[in-house]
Amino acid sequence: MIQQFNFPTPVRFGSGAIRELADALKAVSSERPFVITDRQVLTVPFFLDDIVNPLQNAGLDPRVFGNFSGNPIEEHVMAGLASYRENDCDAIVMVGGGAPMDVAKAVALLVHNEGDLFDYEDGKEGARTAIERLPYMVAIPTTAGTGSEVGRSSVISDNVTKAKKIIFDPKMLPNLVIADPELTTSLPKSVTAATGIDALTHLLEAFLAKNYHPMCDGIALEGISLVAKHLADVIVKPDDTEGRSGMLIASLMGAVAFQKGLGVNHSCAHALSTHFDTHHGLANALMLPACMAFNAKAVPERFEIIARRIGLETTEDCLSWISAIIEVAGIKIGLRHYGVEITDDLINTAFEDVCHQNNPCLVSKDDFRKLFQQAY
Numbered sequence: 001m002i003q004q005f006n007f008p009t010p011v012r013f014g015s016g017a018i019r020e021l022a023d024a025l026k027a028v029s030s031e032r033p034f035v036i037t038d039r040q041v042l043t044v045p046f047f048l049d050d051i052v053n054p055l056q057n058a059g060l061d062p063r064v065f066g067n068f069s070g071n072p073i074e075e076h077v078m079a080g081l082a083s084y085r086e087n088d089c090d091a092i093v094m095v096g097g098g099a100p101m102d103v104a105k106a107v108a109l110l111v112h113n114e115g116d117l118f119d120y121e122d123g124k125e126g127a128r129t130a131i132e133r134l135p136y137m138v139a140i141p142t143t144a145g146t147g148s149e150v151g152r153s154s155v156i157s158d159n160v161t162k163a164k165k166i167i168f169d170p171k172m173l174p175n176l177v178i179a180d181p182e183l184t185t186s187l188p189k190s191v192t193a194a195t196g197i198d199a200l201t202h203l204l205e206a207f208l209a210k211n212y213h214p215m216c217d218g219i220a221l222e223g224i225s226l227v228a229k230h231l232a233d234v235i236v237k238p239d240d241t242e243g244r245s246g247m248l249i250a251s252l253m254g255a256v257a258f259q260k261g262l263g264v265n266h267s268c269a270h271a272l273s274t275h276f277d278t279h280h281g282l283a284n285a286l287m288l289p290a291c292m293a294f295n296a297k298a299v300p301e302r303f304e305i306i307a308r309r310i311g312l313e314t315t316e317d318c319l320s321w322i323s324a325i326i327e328v329a330g331i332k333i334g335l336r337h338y339g340v341e342i343t344d345d346l347i348n349t350a351f352e353d354v355c356h357q358n359n360p361c362l363v364s365k366d367d368f369r370k371l372f373q374q375a376y
Contacts, residue, residue, distance in 0.1 A: 001014055002014040002016065002017050002020070007150070007256065008150060008173065008256070009150060009173050009174055009175065009176065009177060010175075010176050010177065011150070011176075011177040011179055011252070012024075012176070012177065012178050012179065013177075013179045013180075013245075013248075013249070014179075014180065014181075014245075015180060015181055015182050015241055015245075016180065016182070017178050017179065017180040018046075018050050018051065018140065018178055018180040018182070018183060019050075019054070020178060021051065021054065021055065021093070021138065021140070021178060022054055022055050022057075022058035022060060023058075024138060024176055024178070025055070025060060025091055025093070025136075025138070026058065026060070028091065028136045028175075029090075030060065030090050030091035030136060031060060031061060031090060032060070032061045032062070032063060032087065032088060032089045032090055032091075033055065033060060033062050033063070033089065033090070033091040033092070033093050033138075034062075034063055034065065034083070034084045034087065034089035034091065034092050034093070034107075034135075035051065035052065035055075035062050035063065035064045035065070035066075035093045035095060036065050036066065036080060036092060036093070036094050036095070036100050036103060036104040036107065037064070037065075037066040037094075037095040037096045037100045038066050038068055038069050038096055038097075038099055038100045039066060039067070039068065039069040040069060040096075041066065041095055041096045041100065041142060042064075042066045044142075044186050045186070046182075046183055046186065047095065050183070051093070051095060051140070052064065062093070063083070063087040063089055065079075065080050065083045065084070066100070067079065068099075068103065069099075070099070070277060071099065071157055071162075071164075071273050071277055071279075071280070072099045072102045072103045072106075072155070072156050072157065073156065073157045073158070073159050073162070074117055074118070074156055074157070074158060074159050075159050076103050076156075077103055077106040077107055077110070077117055077156060078117075080103055080104070080106075080107040081107050081110050081111065084107055084111060084135075085111070089135070090135065090136075091135050091136040091137070091138070092104050092107065092108050092135050092136070092137045092138070093137075093138045093140065094137065094138070094139050094140065094149075094174070095140045095142060096140075096141075096142050096143070097141070097142060097143035097145060097146060097148075097191075097195060098143075098145065098146030098148045098155075098280065101139060101141075101146070101148035101149060101151075101154075102148060102154040102155050102156060103154075103156075104137070104139075105137070105148075105151075105153075105154040105167075105172045105174070106154045106156055106167055108134045108135050108137055108172065109130060109134060109154075109167065109169060109171070109172055111134065111135055112132035112133060112134065112135075113128070113130045113131060113132050113134075114128075115128045117156065117167060118158070118165055118167070120167045120168065120169055121165045121166065121167060121168075122153065122165075122166040122167065122168035122354075123166075123354060129169055130169045130170075130171045130172075133171070134171050134172065136175050137174040137175050137176075138174065138175065138176045138177075138178060139174035139176070139177045139178070140177075140178045140179075140180070140183070141177070141179055141183075141184075141248065141251065142183045142184060142187070143184060143187060143191065143192075143195040143251075144184055144192075144195055144196060144199055144244070144247035144248045144250065144251040145194070145195025145196065145198035145199050145251055145281050146195070146198060146199075146202075146251065146255065146280070146281075147199065147202065147251045147252050147253070147254045147255025147256070148255065149174055149177045149179070149252070149255075150173070150174075150177060150252055150255050150256055151172075151173070151255050152168060152169065152170050152171075152172045152173045153166050153167060153168040153172065154166070154167040154168075154172065155167075155270075157273075157274065161274075162274045162275070162277075163274055163349070164270045164273065164274055164353075166354070177252075179248055179252065181241055181244035181245040181247075181248050182241065182244070184244050184247070184248060185238050185239050185241075185244060186238075187238070189235055189238070189330065190330070192234055192235055192238070193231075193235055193285075193329035193330055193331055194279055194281035194282045194285060194329075194331065195251070195281045196227065196231045196234070196235070196247055196281075196329060197231075197281055197284060197285040197288065197325075197326060197329055197331065198280060198281035198284050198285075199223070199227060199247065199250050199251040199254045200224065200227045200231070200250075200254075200288075200322075200325070201254075201265055201266070201269075201284040201285075201288055202223075202251075202254030202255060202257065202258045202262070203220045203221075203223040203224045203227065203250065203253065203254045203257060204220075204224065204265075204288075204292065204306070204322075205258065205261075205262045205263040205265055205266060205355075206219075206220040206254065206257035206258040206259075206260050206261065206262065207220035207221060207224070207257070207302065207305075207306065208263055208295055208299060208302055208359075208360050209258075209260045209261030209262060209263055209358040209359070209360065210261070210358055210359065210360050211260045211261045211358055213259070213260035216256070216257045216258075216259060216260035217257075217260070219253050219256055219257045220253070220254070220257040220260075221305070221306070221309050222253060223249075223250045223253035223254050223257060224250075224306060224309060224310065225309055225310055226246045226247070226249060226250040226253070227247070227250050227325075228310040228311075228321070228325070229246060230242075230243040230244075230246035230247050230250070231243075231247060231325060231328075231329065232325070232328045232329075234247055235328065235329060235330065260358075261355075261357075261358030262355040262358060263291070263295070263355060263356055263358055263359035263360070264291050264294065264295070264355070264356045264359045264363045264367075264368075264371070265284060265287050265288055265291040265292070266284070266353070266355040266356075267350045267351070267353035267354075267355045267356040267363070267368075268283070268287040268291060268350050268368070268371060268372065268375075269283035269284045269286075269287055270283075270349070270350070270353045270355065271346050271347075271349040271350035271353065272286070272287075272335075272340065272346070274349050275343075275345060275346050275349065276338065276339060276340055278338060278340070282331065282338075285326050285329070285331045285333075286331075286333060286334075286335055286338070286375055287371065287375050288322060288326060289319070289322060289323045289326070289333065289375070290371045290374040290375045291371060292318075292319060292322055293319055293374075294361075294363075294367070294371060295359065295360055295361065296315050296318075296319055297361075298360050298361035299360045299361070300315040302360070303315040303318040303319065304318070306318050307321075333375075334375070334376065335372065335375050335376045336376050340372075340376070342369070342372045342373060342376065346372065347365055347368045347369050347372065348365070350368045350372075351363075351364075351365050351368055
């Protein structure tokens with residue numbers, strides 16, 4: 001059964017929802033949609049079977065762009081923008097995890113708006129805002145992790161420095177989300193695990209963030225309970241549709257909840273991706289035990305609330321559960337296993353990242369050094 005809810009944008013949710021894509025595009029008079037994905041998704045059978053071929057069969061002329069992989073950089077965005085214009089496209093369909101969606105939303109921003117991409121960097125003095133409309137955007141998540149499909153921002157790295165920059169504009173929110181859990185069943189176990197822990201990190205950090213937002217707190221807690229209920233199952237049983245649905249909802253909830261803010265874990269993860277091109281979900285997982293133990297010293301009462309929500313009792317129970325679920329996910333903990341070196345540049349990048357400004361306690365450069373050492 002397909003469900004619809006609007007939070008904050010219309011979401012068509014349920015097994016088989018992908019079959020509504022062509023009609024959704026026709027409803028806005030799109031004839032040549034620009035389908036943005038990455039190299040990994042291009043190789044998965046559903047991409048042609050459930051997305052491209054049905055669009056063609058419906059009389060549309062989709063143009064596909066997916067010549068990139070890994071953490072997105074400005075070069076990917078500019079190549080996508082050039083392809084969109086060359087093909088005279090009239091809508092954007094973003095398919096995949098966080099990286100394709102980040103690229104797609106950045107492309108959409110620049111189609112009709114002037115300036116360079118980083119002129120729209122969040123928090124930048126004198127930052128531009130979108131004056132002109134953006135193309136109609138449909139977001140189709142194929143992972144349950146970033147929740148980027150319900151976000152108004154995009155994380156793009158500088159071509160040279162690889163520093164991550166947050167591009168933000170309210171108009172970047174996709175016009176429609178088609179969330180079909182069946183599209184996540186073909187994910188490799190490692191991707192299911194890393195993206196699932198990414199969703200958990202968003203939910204945990206949103207609940208712990210110092211900003212006041214009780215609605216986000218409630219969403220975060222329910223999302224954490226969904227991860228606790230379903231993540232282990234979908235890793236063992238990839239075709240568990242109920243579990244996949246639960247994780248996809250948890251991912252959406254994480255992205256809504258972190259409108260309240262994130263924290264130190266994301267600052268560390270962003271630094272790891274900048275310097276070592278570490279997959280974002282994996283980077284979050286590698287730092288999570290150390291960063292949550294650090295925060296538990298400052299706000300143990302928040303961890304007790306989480307513990308009770310998932311059927312446990314104490315802060316220590318909660319921390320033990322976090323470590324256990326990473327182990328269940330099959331992620332090998334220890335930065336040393338992933339070619340990471342703890343350098344001053346790594347620490348400076350983490351310290352300069354804005355996410356830890358909403359951490360429940362202050363984080364110094366020395367704290368970052370200790371956290372990386374503990375995670376090593």
